[in-house]
Amino acid sequence: MLSSSARSEFDRISQMARDTVSALYETVWAVNPENDNLDALGNYLCQMVHQLCAQAKLSCRLHVPELPRDVQVASQLRHNVILAVKEAINNIIKHASASEVAFQVTFDRHVLTISIYDNGSGFDTANRMMGNGLGNMKLRLEAIGGRCNIESSAGRGTTILMHVTARQADSHGEKHSSRESGI
Numbered sequence: 001m002l003s004s005s006a007r008s009e010f011d012r013i014s015q016m017a018r019d020t021v022s023a024l025y026e027t028v029w030a031v032n033p034e035n036d037n038l039d040a041l042g043n044y045l046c047q048m049v050h051q052l053c054a055q056a057k058l059s060c061r062l063h064v065p066e067l068p069r070d071v072q073v074a075s076q077l078r079h080n081v082i083l084a085v086k087e088a089i090n091n092i093i094k095h096a097s098a099s100e101v102a103f104q105v106t107f108d109r110h111v112l113t114i115s116i117y118d119n120g121s122g123f124d125t126a127n128r129m130m131g132n133g134l135g136n137m138k139l140r141l142e143a144i145g146g147r148c149n150i151e152s153s154a155g156r157g158t159t160i161l162m163h164v165t166a167r168q169a170d171s172h173g174e175k176h177s178s179r180e181s182g183i
Contacts (some may be wrong), residue, residue: 024084031075038071038112038166041078042105045085045114049103052086056093059100067107071166081114081164082150087140088116088160091133096120096158107166114162122152135161137162 002010029044042064053060092098098120106113108181134150137160141148146164 019044029031035078036072036074037069038067038073038107039069040041040168041073041081042067044078046103046107048082048086049089049101049116052089052093053101058093061100063102063104065106067105070102070133071107073166077144077164077166080144081112084137084162085114085116087137089090092116092118092120092158096122107133108172110165112164112166114160114161114163117157119157122154124154125150162165 013090026048035041046062046064050060050062089101092101097117100119102115102117104113104115106115137150138148141162141164144164146162148163149161150158151161152158155164
């Protein structure tokens with residue numbers, strides 16, 4: 001039998017190993033050119049959100065319709081979107097005291113919108129200093145020409161809206177470039 005301190009150390013090392021494998025998988029996925037499309041990004045986000053919520057024993061509602069495969073997204077965009085969504089879910093797990101998360105992705109008029117809602121404790125956005133997590137989400141979206149809005153009030157949960165511009169390939173297979181969007 002392991003002592004409680006040995007068990008605690010073993011659990012800590014096991015968690016570090018799982019986190020390392022997860023980060024490696026995430027990195028490999030983000031740079032794989034086969035995943036350079038909006039549909040692959042949507043599928044990955046659903047898997048990640050579902051896994052994080054399941055580990056935290058949070059109910060999770062996913063609403064992600066089939067997204068177009070002909071909308072190409074650069075690895076930098078995928079990487080920043082993934083990390084911003086992961087930060088949002090981790091903030092809910094750590095701070096919101098929520099029992100449910102609703103995750104939605106839409107694509108309309110070249111804009112990818114990600115909505116993350118929790119039914120947790122919320123906070124007063126006017127009186128709360130922007131923490132590292134919330135600030136990091138905003139910076140990640142700004143780095144790819146997007147924006148992140150946070151709507152919350154004490155006792156009413158929080159909604160995080162992320163918006164990024166993406167362009168579909170034209171009939172000749174060429175992408176419409178959008179320098180300001182990072183695509």
